[in-house]
Amino acid sequence: RKEVEQDPGPFNVPEGATVAFNCTYSNSASQSFFWYRQDCRKEPKLLMSVYSSGNEDGRFTAQLNRASQYISLLIRDSKLSDSATYLCVVLGGATNKLIFGTGTLLAVQP
Amino acid sequence: EPEVTQTPSHQVTQMGQEVILRCVPISNHLYFYWYRQILGQKVEFLVSFYNNEISEKSEIFDDQFSVERPDGSNFTLKIRSTKLEDSAMYFCASNSNMNTEAFFGQGTRLTVV
Numbered sequence: 001r002k003e004v005e006q007d008p009g010p011f012n013v014p015e016g017a018t019v020a021f022n023c024t025y026s027n028s029a030s031q032s033f034f035w036y037r038q039d040c041r042k043e044p045k046l047l048m049s050v051y052s053s054g055n056e057d058g059r060f061t062a063q064l065n066r067a068s069q070y071i072s073l074l075i076r077d078s079k080l081s082d083s084a085t086y087l088c089v090v091l092g093g094a095t096n097k098l099i100f101g102t103g104t105l106l107a108v109q110p
Numbered sequence: 111e112p113e114v115t116q117t118p119s120h121q122v123t124q125m126g127q128e129v130i131l132r133c134v135p136i137s138n139h140l141y142f143y144w145y146r147q148i149l150g151q152k153v154e155f156l157v158s159f160y161n162n163e164i165s166e167k168s169e170i171f172d173d174q175f176s177v178e179r180p181d182g183s184n185f186t187l188k189i190r191s192t193k194l195e196d197s198a199m200y201f202c203a204s205n206s207n208m209n210t211e212a213f214f215g216q217g218t219r220l221t222v223v
Contacts, residue, residue, distance in 0.1 A: 032209050043201055043214040044153060087153070096141060096208035097166055100153040 001026045002101075006088050009104035017078045021086050021104050023071040029093025033064055035073045036087040038103065044087055047073075078108045112136045116202050116215035123192055123222055131187045131218045133202030142185045143203040143212060144177065146170070153201065159185065160208075192222045 006023045013019050025033075033050040048055065050062040050071055061074040071088055088101040115134045123129050135142050144156040157167040157177055164177065176188045185204075189196055199219050203212040 032211075034211050038153075041199070041219075043216050045214070046211045049211060091209060095166055096158055096160075097143070097155040097168075098145075098153075098203075098212055099155070102152045 003027065003099045004088055004090050004101040006086075006101035007104045008102075010107055011104060012107045012109060013078055014109050015078055015080060017108075018074065018076045019078055019106060020075075021073045021088070021106075023073075023088030023101055025069050025071070025088075025090045025099075027090070027093055028066075028069060030069075030090045031093060032091035033071050034089040034091075034098075035060075035062055035071075036089050036100075038085045038087055040085075044089075044100075047086070075106075078106075080108050080110060082106060083108045112138075114202055114204055114213050114215035116200075116218050118218060119216065120219045121221070123220070125194060125222055126191055128188065128190045129192060129220065131189070131200050131202075131220070133185045133187070133215055134183050135185055135202065135204035136206075136213060137183070139204035139206050139213075141165075141205050141208050141212075142179070144187045145201045145203060145214075146198045147201065147217075148195075148198045156187075156200075189220075192220075194222050196220060197222045 035047040036044040037047045038044045050064045054063045059076045063072045085103040087103045142159040147153045158165045199217045201217045202215040205212040
């Protein structure tokens with residue numbers, strides 16, 4: 001099983017759509033969870049951290065289910081500028097290295 | 111806003127040559143990292159560095175690679191005897207606490223020819 005596994009994508013959605021990304025992780029001892037965004041040939045940038053209670057930042061909502069080892073990201077009212085690759089990232093239990101999923105490409109169409 | 115800076119942005123080198131990739135982490139951060147991303151693939155961990163020593167390294171980080179913090183601000187990755195398969199984006203990252211998000215530099219695109 002991959003350490004961090006994401007939806008394969010790509011996701012092609014119209015402007016204004018709601019889109020959800022899912023991610024699972026294999027290490028139950030993982031401590032911290034993040035969604036990063038990566039534009040083409042650019043560095044990963046933190047979108048939001050993910051907390052057990054769930055958290056929201058504007059149009060973005062992240063959820064964590066520790067029992068199922070499952071993380072999600074919901075984007076409401078998609079904008080053209082949301083087009084990017086969304087990376088599910090997990091911080092290992094006994095380590096400080098970030099483990100990245102392969103990413104899911106989102107293309108928002110006008 | 112403080113940021114991680116990397117130089118050069120693009121480096122082309124001949125196979126077998128040595129390269130040094132440079133990074134200036136965010137000034138009050140204590141943990142430093144190198145990651146790489148081969149074109150079309152996922153971001154992979156190479157090495158973490160804390161308190162002037164390597165705290166963890168991946169299988170990729172073999173004897174060909176070394177890291178150094180030569181002064182109070184720079185953090186370097188040296189790749190000896192480069193191979194074609196070393197061509198990738200190399201990202202430096204830092205954070206203030208090992209359990210928090212890491213901030214990434216804009217990357218160095220290494221092309222080995």
